[in-house]
Amino acid sequence: MFVLRIPVTRSHLDALKGGLTQVLPDVKSSHRVEALGRGLGFRTYATLRAAAQSPEPLMATVSGESFAAYLTEHGFEVDPAHLYRAAAQVAINDVLDKMPRLSIHGIGFGRPQRNPDRTWETPQQSYAKFVERRQECQELHAAEEFLLALALLSRVQPTKTVTSGSGSYRLKHIAENYACTYPEGGKLGPRYVANGMLIAAAVHMGFRYKTHIDDLGYDTLNASFNMSKRSIDDLDFEIRPNTGFAHDRIRRQQLKRAREVFASMRQ
Structure with missing residues (x-):
């Protein structure tokens, strides 16, 4: 098991929303973003979005359980792993930005x-x-x-x-x-x-x-x-x-x- 924490920034929220849209296209967009707010430890997506405006990014602990539970309440059965994978991609991109040779x-x-022609x-x-x-x-x-x-x-x-x-x-x-x-x-x-x-x-x-x-x-x-x-x-x-x-x-x-x-x- 693991604990995944990521900074809450506007660019990260955009990346998370884009990633979740790709893997959960049948979930209403309003439910996706509200579930994202719960999955990052916030009461609503609005409070998450407000936190993303902070000049000093807050660190959020990703909770697939809270993410999936909100969607279940609204009629969507979703694997919590979807949120972890989307958040992992955000974390990977942060590392890639720091390490241009990775x-x-x-x-x-x-x-x-050697190439196939042996050169x-x-x-x-x-x-x-x-x-x-x-x-x-x-x-x-x-x-x-x-x-x-x-x-x-x-x-x-x-x-x-x-x-x-x-x-x-x-x-x-x-x-x-x-x-x-x-x-x-x-x-x-x-x-x-x-x-x-x-x-x-x-x-x-x-x-x-x-x-x-x-x-x-x-x-x-x-x-x-x-x-x-x-x-x-x-x-x-x-x-x-x-x-x-x-x-x-x-x-x-x-x-x-x-x-x-x-x-x-x-x-």
């Missing part, structure tokens, strides 16, 4: 790849591919991946500095195996999570990050964060119990217990 694959361009990509081709990957961040699956990453990272302890063992590529694989739900109980994971959406979720939550380059000077696309390696290791062990990492940890624990038993026998 795409669905991660940060930067990576190494040039190497030109800089123009690499950039065109990057633009396509960045646009993919606007798709529905990206919002769902972002929310799953958010659910996982809510269980990770922050640290003062960026740490080893906190790489986005490792975290995205842990997230992909995380069996979790939306706050109201609908299934969210496990499912595929793109590296870029894991990074976007971490940045949205306020984690600091560090980028990396490979031995040839190209972007690795990955990032490391100010996250506790111990809490990540614990999650990895819990969520992926059949990996080599988990088996090695079990063997170390068994060896430690055996040494403790042996030491107690000698006393």
